[in-house]
Amino acid sequence: MNSPIRKFFLSSGLTLSYLDFGGDHEKTMLMLHGHFGNARTFSEVAIKFGDWRVVALDQRGHGWSEHPDDKDFSRDSYLEDIFSFIQNELGGKSVTLLGHSLGGVNAYQFAARYPELVDAVIVEDVGVEIQADLSFIEKLPARCESLRKLKQSLLDVGLRSVDYFLESAFEDEQGWGLRFDRAGMAVSQQKVNGDWWADWLATSCPILLIHGMKSIFLDTQQAKKMAAIRPNTQLVLFEDCGHDVHFHDLEGFCSSIKTFLGNRS
Numbered sequence: 001m002n003s004p005i006r007k008f009f010l011s012s013g014l015t016l017s018y019l020d021f022g023g024d025h026e027k028t029m030l031m032l033h034g035h036f037g038n039a040r041t042f043s044e045v046a047i048k049f050g051d052w053r054v055v056a057l058d059q060r061g062h063g064w065s066e067h068p069d070d071k072d073f074s075r076d077s078y079l080e081d082i083f084s085f086i087q088n089e090l091g092g093k094s095v096t097l098l099g100h101s102l103g104g105v106n107a108y109q110f111a112a113r114y115p116e117l118v119d120a121v122i123v124e125d126v127g128v129e130i131q132a133d134l135s136f137i138e139k140l141p142a143r144c145e146s147l148r149k150l151k152q153s154l155l156d157v158g159l160r161s162v163d164y165f166l167e168s169a170f171e172d173e174q175g176w177g178l179r180f181d182r183a184g185m186a187v188s189q190q191k192v193n194g195d196w197w198a199d200w201l202a203t204s205c206p207i208l209l210i211h212g213m214k215s216i217f218l219d220t221q222q223a224k225k226m227a228a229i230r231p232n233t234q235l236v237l238f239e240d241c242g243h244d245v246h247f248h249d250l251e252g253f254c255s256s257i258k259t260f261l262g263n264r265s
Contacts, residue, residue, distance in 0.1 A: 212241030
């Protein structure tokens with residue numbers, strides 16, 4: 001697989017970005033990062049799937065994609081962005097969706113709305129009964145004079161997965177900052193919060209649910225229930241991982257996905 005190519009497309013008046021990792025396969029895997037992430041979040045995962053066409057979005061308000069001026073982070077808007085991408089950049093071909101956290105919710109909700117465009121879904125560590133608060137992120141400074149101070153600012157607000165956030169770091173003439181829309185993240189999470197059992201159960205496509213048992217965002221009891229009551233669902237538990245399974249156990253994460261996809265061949 002060659003180095004990814006950054007490309008852009010329009011969705012509802014926003015210029016959104018994505019990385020095209022290429023790959024030689026008639027089927028496409030579309031990767032969706034979580035809050036604060038970007039298309040490169042899954043870079044190490046993407047190279048493990050060279051026999052697939054792999055693409056990854058910078059979802060609205062993240063990475064190189066524009067931030068909506070009106071803080072439109074609604075469920076409908078995220079899903080419309082995915083639809084626009086598939087229609088305009090992939091020619092309307094169906095995809096396998098891989099989503100982490102926010103991206104996981106977007107993936108299974110998109111499948112519920114557009115089942116004809118989804119072959120399978122891989123959900124990394126997010127549930128269907130969601131209640132979280134990301135307002136703490138607004139305490140971060142807009143810029144820091146050094147990367148070291150940016151890292152310290154993340155630690156000061158109590159974050160543990162600092163490396164995950166630093167994947168969104170950038171430098172400009174004002175100093176070091178983070179690419180995501182800081183004020184928008186709290187709004188986005190408010191729109192994600194809720195009870196989404198109806199969406200989870202609305203589809204019949206194969207779903208792989210990957211859960212880190214040390215996660216603070218999804219409890220194991222809920223993960224087991226999600227797999228138990230939805231047909232055609234496989235659950236893989238990672239006992240020593242937290243929310244970012246792909247970061248803490250890359251090989252195990254990719255192996256689980258390959259087994260899941262291989263069983264569908």
